[in-house]
Amino acid sequence: GNSVTQMEGPVTLSEEAFLTINCTYTATGYPSLFWYVQYPGEGLQLLLKATKADDKGSNKGFEATYRKETTSFHLEKGSVQVSDSAVYFCALSGRSGGGADGLTFGKGTHLIIQP
């Protein structure tokens, strides 16, 4: 079946540091890949997505590239802010293009940014 593996953390960085959160996946076919962010006490917000190999998703300074050869979708940001502190989830959808067919999530990475 489908699975997603990501570093769980917590990951602690100083403000303006470079961020990488690794995500690798196992899936049959051609899944769509997503990064969601969850702030304390809130639900999940879609951060970015990519629906096919070599696509780059980007939003709010974050970006991730769909690498089929390495089955990876690592999240990066060049300069993090305290407001980026949250839990980040990598997810995949087995249905091409995404959709509510049952997302498979990683365990989540708790990111802490210190001023």
Place this chain on the structure above:
Amino acid sequence: KAGVTQTPRYLIKTRGQQVTLSCSPISGHRSVSWYQQTPGQGLQFLFEYFSETQRNKGNFPGRFSGRQFSNSRSEMNVSTLELGDSALYLCASSLTDSGNTIYFGEGSWLTVV
């Protein structure tokens, strides 16, 4: 436009009771799915509904059930509550059942005592 709305936001139930959670999707969205989030198991898919039909179901016991109404609103029900059912239950909606981004609500926090 309004996002996915879930009610109630917080509730406390006793073991053996049942609970019903409600979800109103984004206007125009016809697909609704439910997820359970716990510290131990993370986020797990419960079920998905589209046009009042259950399209997919996760690996949960029959105590967990759901339904979708003609206006796309959805409810999920958990009967004979167990302590392990304590979790954040997240509802998500999308335009159709394929090829669209999924948007989540803020969730319903259920505590079973």
